Amino acid sequence: ISYRGYYTEAKAQAFAKELQQQGLETYVGGVQAYSTLGWTSDPLLNTMLRRDKASVAGLIFHELAHQELYVENDSAFNESFATTVELDGLQRWFASQNDSTAYQEYVQRQKRRQQLNVLLQQTRDDLKALYAEAITPQQMRAQKAAAFAALKQRYSKMKQGQWQGYKGYDAWMAQDLNNAHLAIIATYHEWVPAFQAVLSECQGKLACFYSRARQLGEMTPPARLAALSQYKARELARK
Numbered sequence: 633i634s635y636r637g638y639y640t641e642a643k644a645q646a647f648a649k650e651l652q653q654q655g656l657e658t659y660v661g662g663v664q665a666y667s668t669l670g671w672t673s674d675p676l677l678n679t680m681l682r683r684d685k686a687s688v689a690g691l692i693f694h695e696l697a698h699q700e701l702y703v704e705n706d707s708a709f710n711e712s713f714a715t716t717v718e719l720d721g722l723q724r725w726f727a728s729q730n731d732s733t734a735y736q737e738y739v740q741r742q743k744r745r746q747q748l749n750v751l752l753q754q755t756r757d758d759l760k761a762l763y764a765e766a767i768t769p770q771q772m773r774a775q776k777a778a779a780f781a782a783l784k785q786r787y788s789k790m791k792q793g794q795w796q797g798y799k800g801y802d803a804w805m806a807q808d809l810n811n812a813h814l815a816i817i818a819t820y821h822e823w824v825p826a827f828q829a830v831l832s833e834c835q836g837k838l839a840c841f842y843s844r845a846r847q848l849g850e851m852t853p854p855a856r857l858a859a860l861s862q863y864k865a866r867e868l869a870r871k
Contacts, residue, residue: 634707634819637666659812665691667698674699686722686738693721700842703849709856712823713845719824720831720838741800747790748801749821755783756814780809826863829870 638644641662648658664679674695680688697717703709719742726735758779762772787805791798807813827845834840848856 633705633710635816637663657810657812659810659816661816665695667695669702670699686726686734689725690718690722693725694718701845701849706849706853706856707819708822709849709860711820713827715820715824716827716831719828720836744795744798744800747794748787749817751783751786751790752814752817754786755779756818758782759811759814783809823860823864825867826860829863829867832867 636644636647638647641660644660648660651658662679664683665675665677667674680691683691694714694717697714698710700717701710701713722738723735726732726738759776762775762779765772767775784805787801791802827841830844830848831841834844848859851859
């Protein structure tokens with residue numbers, strides 16, 4: 633997978649230090665839940681229960697989705713699949729609870745999250761183009777720093793404008809951001825539009841959705857990438 637998990641922070645920090653000594657960038661952060669892919673019963677941790685009701689339910693949907701489908705060596709596929717199940721599951725769950733107020737609050741949080749992801753993806757694209765340029769390492773480092781500075785400026789503008797001062801992502805954005813921070817965000821959200829397109833084609837029927845997702849998972853990596861890209865483009869064009 634594209635990230636590593638540790639039960640003790642000290643071991644995670646030690647491995648990160650090894651990578652840093654190789655000149656690589658790292659990001660070490662805690663998680664509130666994890667899945668064992670069905671090998672054992674997934675744990676219900678006290679860190680999960682610190683969340684609000686909607687977030688706890690979404691987290692359960694997300695982690696259980698990994699037991700439904702998991703493709704080796706494709707973290708972006710797996711996490712985007714689970715995130716799609718989480719989003720759809722929460723919509724269904726709120727409808728069953730007849731709690732429109734809580735659902736609208738959840739939708740607003742998701743909207744902010746998606747808007748933040750757009751900013752992060754823009755920075756990823758800018759950096760991808762930068763890293764392909766034939767310039768000196770010194771020039772590249774300077775322009776890389778400028779790209780991250782521009783990201784924080786765009787975030788500040790969005791927070792004060794569209795978000796009306798919402799500070800929920802301030803702590804994350806205050807970090808000394810690097811490539812590793814952007815990589816983990818993409819892992820969880822890159823193919824969500826593609827899976828939403830598949831779910832739409834299945835008219836919301838989960839049995840159909842799971843079957844189509846398994847078919848994608850059985851493809852060769854190049855074929856799967858091409859198919860997901862087509863679904864993603866179709867969904868983004870629809871929106």
